[in-house]
Amino acid sequence: MPDLMLRNETDRARLIGYLAGMPLEKPQKVVIKDLDRSTEQNKKLHACLSDIARQVEHAGKKWDVLIWKRLLTAAWLREAGEQPQLIPAVDGNGFDVVYERTSQLTVRQCASLLEWIQAFGAEHQVRWSQKDLWEGRY
Template identity: 70%
Template sequence: MTEIVMRGLDDTCRLMGVLHGTDFSKPKKIVIEDLDRSSDQNRALHAMLTDIARQVDHAGRKWDVLIWKRLLTAAWLRESGEQPQMIPAVDGNGFDVIYERTSKLGVKQCAELIEWVAAFGAEHQVRWTQKDRWGGRYD
């Protein structure tokens, strides 16, 4: 399997070279998809969630990083015009919220989520412990 990351039209020469060297005696599947979030984005997001978990109360208590990730991702999706689904729990006790996992976010979506989390943190006077190495650009 050949995988090529294309960042612009300049990368088409490399792609064409791969295509010209491909044996098409059997059908091939070519998929163009957005890149998943980067490891830098993942580290930035989790550092921000850790700071929020340590500093912000919600509904009268502190929550761990995983709960904050779920809460903030669901809120970001709603604000972005997407709706996380609330489905009756399979055991009949309450509802479960189903939303897109952050590990499945593309680079652009993750950058938007990070910006949203940064705004949430600013509104709640979160003091960030991780230095901003990206100058506000997370893509």
């Protein structure tokens, strides 16, 4: 089954027609899911993380973009009522945090994360390098 975008009634009719024409001899899986984050969201996310990495210290240290992405994603998940998993390390030395990968976020989830990161940045007087051409609509 090809990927189909469902945006309007024409798309819905096309999907119904496609489903009606599918053979039923063998089981098939049909998945309907929200869109993954957009290219614009990805660019905005990494621009924000880069600005934070350059300007903000945490625990007495400046961290790189990847560490900030992990820290902020974990904090966002906790605030959203979800919990990143804290699992004993496989080598027995401490714990590892396992959280949702940002590449697998939906458009809605990524918009929420971006809003959370921008609020964090505002609280820490971050000066954003990227102009918001989308007026917060990510």
